[in-house]
Each structure stands twice: as C-alpha cells, then as structure tokens.
Amino acid sequence: MMQLESTINGRCTQLEVNDNELLLDVLRDHLGLTGTKRSCEVEVCGACTVIVDGLPVSSCMLLASEIDGAEVVTIEGLRDTTFYERAQEVFTRHATVQCGFCTPGLLLTLWSLTDGRLGPLRDLREELSGNLCRCTGYQSILAAAEELTS
Template sequence: MNPDTTALPLADEKHLPMPRIALSMTINGARYDIETASTATLLDVIRDQLGLTGTKKGCDMGGCGACTVLVEGRRIASCLALAASFSDAVLTTIEGIGTADRLHPLQAAFIRHDALQCGYCTPGQILSGIALLSENPRSFEEIREGMSGNLCRCGAYPGIVAAIAEVAGL
C-alpha cells in the first residue's frame, strides 16, 4: 500500500495529491494487479479502469442493482464496495458467466422468456439471479422478493422471474 503517490503532477503544493493504492484481485479467473485511487469503488475499477463494462452503473448509490457482481459467489452492489477493502477478493462479473456461444442456462432462459428490453439492468439481474438460485428459492414469491434489489425500468420483471423459476425447476 502506498497512499502518497500520484500519477499526475501537482498543480499546487497546497492541494493534497489524490492517494493511490495497489490491489490485486481475481476477476473471472484472471488475476489483476491494479493501482487505483484510494476512493475508487469496485464498480469504478471493474467498469472504468479494467473496461469490463458489462457491469453497469445505474445509480451508484446501492439503489438499483445494475452493478451487481459476485464475491465468492455472493452478490454485492459493487458501487457500495470500496475497492481497497476488497483486495485479494475473488470476483465474478457478467463477462465470467457465459458467452454468446456458451450461454449460462440462466442467460439462455432470459433470451427465451424475453426477460430484457433495453438490457442495461440485465447483467445485474442475471448475476443476482445466479446468486439467488444458489439460495434455492422455493416459489415465485421468494424469487420476486429475492430479486427486488434489481430495478428494471422497461418492466421486464415477469420474464426475469419466469427465467429464474425455469432454471430453479419451479
């Protein structure tokens, strides 16, 4: 950790440099060694610094779920996670779930049920859904409650729940 370095020259000595820190993380099976601002969130690092733009920024305040990623299989709002605090974490983003020719069963179910429109909330819905599936939801009602942290403005909710229910075998 080296909090007192800066990538850019100081324009004025009176102003403190922006502290930076070094982190390493495993994302989708690949190890990343990153230097970033001490203030960066996981979302900032994943999306802007590493260019893994499948993780979306919908509100940046933990209120919409578009930035959902998995940490050791558990879903979190990456916009609320200070990156520094997650050094050495093992993360999964939408890019690690499946590809167009090798879709995850939930991704395939999303397509069949037309569980998306504009698609902006979709990666978060899918990651949240995968985490929820590991909690074994037993009813549509449990799926709806469990997915309520993922907002969708187009209104694809019924398709999303149908897709998760199908994969859950409900």
C-alpha cells in the same frame, strides 16, 4: 494509492487504485468490464451488481480497496458457462430482455442463487428485489428466474 490483488473472473489481477475509488469505476474504467452498468449510484437499482466471494454486491457502493484478496465475478466471467448459455435461451424464450440494462445484474444474482445459495424456502421476488428493471418486465423476469433456478 494502494496496490491490491484479487481474482477477477478467474484471473489473478493486480491493481493500483485510489483509496476512494469505487469498484464500479475500477471494473469499467481500469479493466474495461463494461457489462457492469452504472445507473442510480446509490445501491437501489442493482445494475452494477457483481459477485464478491459468492454474494451479489452493488459495485457502486463498494470501495475497490475492499476487494483485496477477494474473488470477483462480473457478467463477462459467466460468458463461457453453461448457466450463461441456458440463461440466454430462457431469457429469449420469455422475452425477458427489453433494453437489457438490468440484465447483467439480474443474471449475476441468479447465478449466485444457482450456485448453492438458494435454499428450499426460496423467495425469488425477495432475492431479486435488489435488481430493478425500468422497462417493468417483471412477470417475464420472474418466469425466467423460476426456470433458471429450478
């Protein structure tokens, strides 16, 4: 077991985790942050995406011990932001959400882009290539992403 401290959704959080415990399991099972989804578990689908120190990462591939001292944002951390409010409106208008399983990861990736990471030569298809949608709603996802990041 190891003790760690990190900022999760703006709150200083102390945790005791096993050395081999995944961040995905800690977020869902220890902290009840179930907006982070488990799907492929092999860093392909992006359903488990969270933001660590400003960058999207697959929490199914990151050991919880690696977030010691880091800043982590999950979908629950966006709820009170103007980005989330706008995203709800834009995603609804473009009918972007079908089953919704990919949506938290998509929103977190887009939020990280609007937070200054998206350069003038942006390529949204490339940026979102790590977030798969099994309902195959890519046209509406891209349309919503364009609007949210412009």
